[in-house]
Amino acid sequence: MRKWLQAHRVALGVVSIVLVVLAGGGYVVGTALGGPEEPASAGPIARGDLLYVDLAGGRDRVRKTRLDRPDAPSAATELRCQRVYSASGTTVCLRLAGPGPNYEAAVLDSGNQVIRTIGLPGVPNRARVSESGNVVSWTTFVTGDSYLTPGGFSTRTGILDLRTGALVESLEEFTTTVNGEPMVAVDRNFWGVTVAADDRTFYATLASQNRTWLVKGDLTARTMRGVRQGAECPSLSPDGGRIAYKKRTGRLGPWALAVLDLRTHEERVLRDTAGIDDQAVWLNADNLAYGGTPDSGKKSTIFTVPADGSAPQAVLIEEAASPVPLR
């Protein structure tokens, strides 16, 4: 047997190579042809719609359903995005742009026409548009050349003001203070912006040396200051009175979603939200939604949870990410 194998080494090698190439090629072709893609429905997105990115087909198609009836049949839009957000006619779509793979942030107007694209230095992670549609922000994860730098990562958060066209490539350009001291550490990272109704005040996350802060900033003055430690990925409620964020439940434990009342400074950790790693959105004044990993270990699922902690999280849409309520 051994002798025979050695004598026919080359022939066996060639046959095996052909088999692997045929099997792999067949698999790829089969996947490419697998199921006809649903044509995009006409009709612009409108108030009352719930947008999300459909992960099921792998096509990252943005779909829309009704905010009040998320289990109603959904329709495909023309957009393909890794992350999407939309408000008052402005849509930001973080998507694959070129070999590398590289990504870009495409900003679209109410007619779904691209008005600006900005190249991204990493993998899309957070996307937001202010309620007025004037301020667009996004965060990407910047990765090293190997799998990852040991224990390290960095983020880039950009903000685009559509009124002036001014682009902040990174929040690191802003002056930041924590506890009254200027924060100039090299390893500072920012992510997850939420802009208030005045289109000037914003909240974001600052991380440095294994600590995180909720920072409150001013887009005009280009400043930020730390207001609370340990709060990440903020999201302002529609009335601007509450702020939802994820916070660690232990030192290295999983995150949970918490809601802080900005007037009373009362914080409430929401039930059964352990493991959240997303910037939550307010579906309405009482309910939040976010992407998370279900217990089954499958792809991202969109969950919803009441903001007062009166009930545990519930599945809203399976195999989906980036919930966008068009209030």
Next chain:
Amino acid sequence: MYLTRSRPDTAQQHRGRGKLPGAVFALGTVSLLTDISAEMITAFMPVYLIYTLQLSYVQFGFLDGLYNGATAMLRLVGGYVADRWRRPKLVALTGYGTSAVAKLAFPMVGASGFGIGAVLATDRAGKGLRTAPRDALISLATPPDRLGRAFGVHRSMDTVGALLGPLVTFWILHELGSRSSPVFVVSFCFAALGLIVLAAFVRERAPEPRRTEAPVSPRACLALLADRRIRRITLAAGALGLVTVSDAFVYLVLQRTTGVPFEVLPLLPLGTALVFLLAATPLGLLSDRIGRWPVFFAGHVALLGVYLMLLPDGGGYPVLVAALVLHGLFYAATDGVLMAYAGPLVPRRLRASGLAVVQTGQALARLLSSVLFGVLLAAVSVGSAVLVVLTAFVLALTGAAVLVGRKGDS
């Protein structure tokens, strides 16, 4: 015995000339295919973790760093077992096979952070196991006077694969969407092709009869360090590794100081790889002619040049390109050249272990360096940190020159 046979008196005039053995090209093909497979995953992993699975990137990074350190030691195991069994090809096959199987395990562990960490660790374990026996196979198949070129050709082919991998991932994401299975399946296919080429087309010399040689033992491997030249090159490579900061940091600072747009950042590693690809073979050939140590040393001088460029602000694209060229030349002048230098110093029966010792010393030093550098960065500004590294680098270079740089050692 081999050394004297392959170095007739006239060899000095023909250093580096002559054909390379087919095994070098076959092993280059194996590495090319395997690197397509590995780099496909590298390019896909951030998208997969952050986007598809919504996993916590920070915890994952921590886990990954831990495994990375642990599996570096497996090079020693791979080298030792290859020598002990006198079957470097079999050990290399085991390593390549382990990594190939890991590609199929990714979809099975789903979104479990621990599971993904474990699969990556298995993948790395395979890489740790195979590296030393593979370099030993190249080293044993090639006449010593052509080793620089042989390793240069091998590293060039390897880099072609590294550059193609991300392109294949992009193509799949673009054409087939972000579903994870196609990326893992295609990656597995490339890994399997590499395995087949290794099994079928790389010839291994039949193990020589045992004769009276002492059996390969850990003690014999340790005794390698008693050899003055092996000890010195290991120390020199280790000292230089200790002052080598991670590539990711070099790119981040370069982008910042040269003032080029943020979106250029993901392209910087490609620049280094392209220069490496083009320069590895010519510099390997040069090292056969003028000596491996001078080329290895000059490579680190090029790296010193890169660090110098991290200091001043501004410069834009010209400085960026110059820095990437120097960075690529650094890799081309050191990666394979170090193996070509160390190979002939180690007796044939201990070749894999000897190469593993030198590689592990360098790898551990670089790992320690990234930890130390992180601590340094937390304490001082980028400019000061770069200054500290520059000072340490000049000291290490001087030390290395005193340790190794004497006539007749290359």
